[in-house]
Amino acid sequence: MAEPLRVVFLTHNYPQYSGDVAGAFLHPLAMALREREVDLRVVTPSAGGRDGREELDGVPVRRIRYASAAHERYAQSGQLATAIRSPQGLRALAGMIRALRRGAREELHGSRRGVVHAHWWFPSGLAAPKDTPLVVTCHGTDVRMLERGALIRWLARGTFRRAAQVTTVSHSLAATLRQSGATVSDDAIVPMPVTLGDRPWTRGGGGVVVLGRLTEQKRVHLAIEAFALARERGYMGHLRIAGDGVTRAALQVLAGGLGVSDAVEFLGAIPPNAVSRLFATADACLMPAVAEGFGLAGAEALMQGVPIVACTDGGGLLDLVPASGGGRHVAPTATAIADGLMDILSDPAARASAQQAGSVWRERLTPAHVADCCLTWYREAVHE
Numbered sequence: 001m002a003e004p005l006r007v008v009f010l011t012h013n014y015p016q017y018s019g020d021v022a023g024a025f026l027h028p029l030a031m032a033l034r035e036r037e038v039d040l041r042v043v044t045p046s047a048g049g050r051d052g053r054e055e056l057d058g059v060p061v062r063r064i065r066y067a068s069a070a071h072e073r074y075a076q077s078g079q080l081a082t083a084i085r086s087p088q089g090l091r092a093l094a095g096m097i098r099a100l101r102r103g104a105r106e107e108l109h110g111s112r113r114g115v116v117h118a119h120w121w122f123p124s125g126l127a128a129p130k131d132t133p134l135v136v137t138c139h140g141t142d143v144r145m146l147e148r149g150a151l152i153r154w155l156a157r158g159t160f161r162r163a164a165q166v167t168t169v170s171h172s173l174a175a176t177l178r179q180s181g182a183t184v185s186d187d188a189i190v191p192m193p194v195t196l197g198d199r200p201w202t203r204g205g206g207g208v209v210v211l212g213r214l215t216e217q218k219r220v221h222l223a224i225e226a227f228a229l230a231r232e233r234g235y236m237g238h239l240r241i242a243g244d245g246v247t248r249a250a251l252q253v254l255a256g257g258l259g260v261s262d263a264v265e266f267l268g269a270i271p272p273n274a275v276s277r278l279f280a281t282a283d284a285c286l287m288p289a290v291a292e293g294f295g296l297a298g299a300e301a302l303m304q305g306v307p308i309v310a311c312t313d314g315g316g317l318l319d320l321v322p323a324s325g326g327g328r329h330v331a332p333t334a335t336a337i338a339d340g341l342m343d344i345l346s347d348p349a350a351r352a353s354a355q356q357a358g359s360v361w362r363e364r365l366t367p368a369h370v371a372d373c374c375l376t377w378y379r380e381a382v383h384e
Contacts, residue, residue: 005378006039006111008104010128011119012075012096014044018057019271022076025192025296026119029374030059032193032367036375039111043103045075045096062107066099067092078213078245080123081141093123100127108132115378118159122152125159133381135374136160138168138177139192140293140316146180157181164381169294170316188377191294191319193367194303199276201305201355206281207238208341209306211297212289214245219311221247221254222288225334228258230341237263242278244269279304284344288337291315302326303362305355307347309340320361326354 009030013023026042033040042061049069053062066072071092074083083089100123108114108129117135118124120142128134136159146153160166160182167188168174174184208227212218220241227239241251241264248266255264270278275297279285285301285308294316298308302320310321311332321327328340344350363369 003111003113004037004039005382006041006108006114007033007374007378008107008114008116009040009042009044009119010100010104010116010124011042011044012080012100012123013078013119014042014061014076015056016047016050016076019273021269021272022078023119024272025194027056027059028193028195028367029370031057032371033374034059036371038375038378041107043100043107045099046072047076048072062103064099064103066095078215081145097123097127100124101129104132105129113382115381117374117378118163121156121159125163126155128159130162133378134159134163135165135167135377135381136163138166138173138293140169140173140291143168143173143176143293144291146176153180165377167377170292170319172291172315172318173293187373190370190373191299191316191365192296193370194296194299194361194365195272195367196303196362197273197276199300199304199362200280201358202279202282202351204281204283204351205237207240207283209278209282209285209301210239210241210243210287211275211278211285211300212243212287214241214243214247214251216247217289217291218243218245218247219288219290219332220251222311222332222334222337223286224251224254224258224260224264226286226288226337226341227264228260229334229338230345231260231263233338233342235342235345237283239264240267240278240282241265242267242270242275275300276304279306282306284309284341286337286341287311287314287317287321288332289314289317290332292317295320299361299365302354302358303365305351305358307344307350307354309337309344311337322353322357324353326350326352326357 083093310317330336330340
């Protein structure tokens with residue numbers, strides 16, 4: 001009997017518990033791969049001193065120390081980019097890379113059919129052992145790093161050259177990676193999965209939804225400004241913002257200054273299993289982010305038949321959101337977003353068109369489908 005294929009997910013971002021939003025899209029993929037008898041293991045940095053081996057829904061996860069507990073704040077938090085801004089952050093980052101490499105070697109020990117699947121080329125791709133077949137998946141933030149200068153691109157090229165396969169989640173990211181020297185085939189452009197579960201088609205009446213981290217890149221201020229304009233034009237629904245982050249306080253001040261605080265609800269971060277309830281009554285979804293890697297929140301909206309307004313500089317969102325029917329592509333201004341929103345709200349066919357698009361994504365984004373794509377990459381990496 002052939003030895004099982006052993007795959008190590010190397011990632012700085014992985015859920016710490018069931019329902020955690022950090023790296024949540026990786027967990028259903030890990031479970032689907034284990035269902036295919038892949039000896040899938042996860043190696044991820046500790047957060048705040050929490051380390052050791054555990055199982056999460058049957059997936060072996062090893063959390064590995066890389067700094068003192070006080071300085072282990074860059075993984076599982078969305079704060080990795082801040083590490084390069086201080087000497088202590090750089091030291092912690094170097095420690096993280098060394099720890100991930102050590103953990104990958106230890107998890108692969110004894111296997112003759114081993115592959116490292118590094119999620120994000122930075123830092124996981126840099127940390128991958130050089131003597132092991134490597135698959136790298138770029139998700140977005142790591143691709144945007146390539147715009148920071150020649151040194152970053154030089155570091156990335158070394159990782160891309162030794163990878164058996166470089167994959168990514170949207171055509172927009174693939175184009176940037178190719179410009180940076182990576183070889184990305186068309187069949188290596190595969191978005192990460194979404195667990196279908198109970199996702200009823202929206203019945204409407206619940207207002208407009210924004211779902212995502214509250215960061216500058218998500219440009220949620222444009223959604224609030226557009227919503228205020230829509231209210232001036234007669235829309236009487238509410239705006240529900242699900243997510244948390246560094247811009248939340250400023251966004252709450254903005255809503256107050258525009259006189260819409262009574263109609264804007266800040267829900268904070270919600271667990272993945274609450275997303276379907278959020279979209280079950282949504283009239284529309286606003287996604288004004290710039291240079292999105294893919295936009296799984298948009299996929300979840302369409303998978304429940306919720307029409308979407310996205311911006312023309314939205315990157316991977318343009319792979320996902322239709323330009324008409326169940327979606328609109330608009331300029332990144334509050335006025336244009338409000339126009340797109342009012343257009344969708346007045347279009348009697350928009351919801352049916354969104355359902356049609358959502359049916360396609362329900363099939364493409366199953367964990368089983370993405371796991372099958374990964375298996376193809378892994379077998380190529382070990383020359384099978």
